[in-house]
Amino acid sequence: MNINPSLLIYILDNFDSGIENFGIVNNDIFNEMLFFLSLNNIKIKNNKVVISSFNKLSIALLAIRKGADIVKVCCKINWHDFELFSSEIMKYHGYCVYTNFQLKSPRREIDVIGIKSQKALLFDCKHWKKNSLSALEEIVEKQKERSMLFLQKSKMKIANAFPVVLTFLPNGFEFVDDVPIVSIDKLNSFLLDFDFYYQNIFKV
DSSP states (O other): OOOOHHHHHHHHHTTTSOOTTTTOOOHHHHHHHHHHHHHTTOOEETTEEOOSHHHHHHHHHHHHHTTOOHHHHHTTOOHHHHHHHHHHHHHHTTOEEEEEEEETTTTEEEEEEEEETTEEEEEEEOTTOOOOHHHHHHHHHHHHHHHHHHHHHOOSOOSEEEEEEEESSOOSOSEETTEEEEEGGGHHHHHHHHHHHGGGSOOO
16 A cells, blocks of 8 residues: 555644544545554554554654655654653563653663563663764663662662663664664564573673
């Protein structure tokens, strides 16, 4: 099915408007769009798109795959959408999830934490910005520090903490200093495979 990416951008523009059909007045176009979205794992209920951060970010990723301008798409989503999307995927895989977790003395914040089987995955969400290797190395070091502080200060039963950098777009790096760099569209497969290779990545 050939859907113009500009239509997906239009939906993103109107996603939070509360308008049930996103302002698409032609029923044939709207129904074709619903069918297309349902084929691409967008949640549809009662012939309407479910308004959720998960759906919004899924549509944004779909727009990019269909050829929409990356920067234009990224301007349509925010940090909250990004973090909630990752949280939903982690909950689906059985993780207990915490967002914007606060540490004190020193004060630090961890974007998303997923805990399962006494393992904690600590995500630093970097939205869409492309990063150089030197920038990623700095990001990774800060996330390692947050992970160490979390393990020291947390009263949860955690055996190991694993720092992870989560990006909106692929950036050419799978690991930096043994810390996984995971693009959001690969998060599901990363979690599926985590038990097979977690012993070979950086842990606290």
